[in-house]
Amino acid sequence: MAFKARLHNYFHTEYQPGERKLVRxxxxxxLTFCCLSYFTNYLDRSNLNNAYVSGMKEELGFVGNQLTQIQSAFTAGYVVGQIPANLSLHFVRPRIFFPSCMIVWAGLTMVTASVHNPQSIAAIRFFQGIAEATTFVGTHYILGSWYTERELGKRSGIFTASGLAGTLIGGYIQSGIQTTLHQKHGLSGWRWLFIIDGLITIPVAIYGFIFFPDTPSRTQAFYLTESEKALAVSRVPPVEDRTPWSWRFFQRTVTSKFFWGFMILWIIAGETESFGTNALLSLYMKSHPAWKYTVVQLNNYPTGVPAVGIISTLFWATLTDFLNGKRYLVGYFIGITGIVTSALILAASHYDDPTVATPIVFGAYYWAGAVYACQATFFAWANDALRYEEHMFRAIVLAGMNLGSNVINAWWSIVFYGASMAPWFTRGMWAMIAVSIALVFWTGGLSYFTARHEKMRKEELGIESPPVKDNEDLA
Structure with a gap:
């Protein structure tokens, strides 16, 4: 009956007077702004791969690994912007900072429609990476500032799923543009894709300027009453919020086990997403040894990968909330997924008839989309673990996670998943097996450390964990 009691508590959360209305x-x-922002963010990111397989490669004369190099240029800009962007949230209101960055990347996306060579795209994507640097970790910082531990996982999952929805829908948008706007006013379909994606982003930015509420302690949102603002502050643990511009802050950050523990976690976990982030299924189809796919098929078939990612993300975010924040369980699931899917593709590469191997490869890549669940759960895990630490320390740890992952990914993609390695990416499959094994071991160690630290901090602050009601309590 303990399961029934836990299920009841999960779906029947007790709120303070007025708290339920505040949460709504x-x-x-x-969530509307953050999800729409991340949706357009991933729409803008994935459009490069969609454009590549829809005529951009041939029109601009791509050769070798130039596509992968352009993706690395974006990653380099993303790395440069990580910590400065999150530190900026200490000085510039998120209501101003987030939408302003969106306007910049929307403009850069539309400018991409005018390029005439791959080198120009690389330069644009570098600055686009800087503009987009705060979207992911900045939003996780905001979510951790407003939501309690019992609420955070589901919201993080919904947010992450919105980005995957951008990847999923991007393929269908390109297919529609290819059939309706290709050569309209002399522009190729892939050029129209960049223009339309940029235009979609601007209204979302305007919405953010007007409605985004900043953080609980700084909010001036007109739709929140004074009592609701006070209630929002009381829902999160009171911590001292000191300036990050000090030697002590820097020293504490770079020597913290949290900083390195979660950074290394996301470095490893981030590389388990390589099959999706490098659009390997699209490149496999583009270089298929036996079949030639149409432009519509090249854009539509890979959308199954983010579709699986959305389902997996929402499932694991909800389940780990239900299990009282056991986010580490996702690490074990992803480790198994990475090993099995890589082994399937390696086995398929040795088939004499590549057409027989095709269903296995498609199935493996679709299943591999499930690893996207680690985005929501691991950043929620970091937010949970740092709930009793000062806000900017939490912000820097979150930024450090993404920074470390992207520093590695800037060269990892070129070494293991270059476009010229299609269709089998044999080297990358072995790399995936290695990082999946490493993830299992690191997850185990970090879960032990964070559980012990949380218990210690609660004892220091005199906080008692609420017991799960038994069946008699529910009668």
């Missing part, structure tokens, strides 16, 4: 308000105004 911040769900609407925070």
């Amino acid at each position: 308000k911040i769900d609407f105004f925070i």
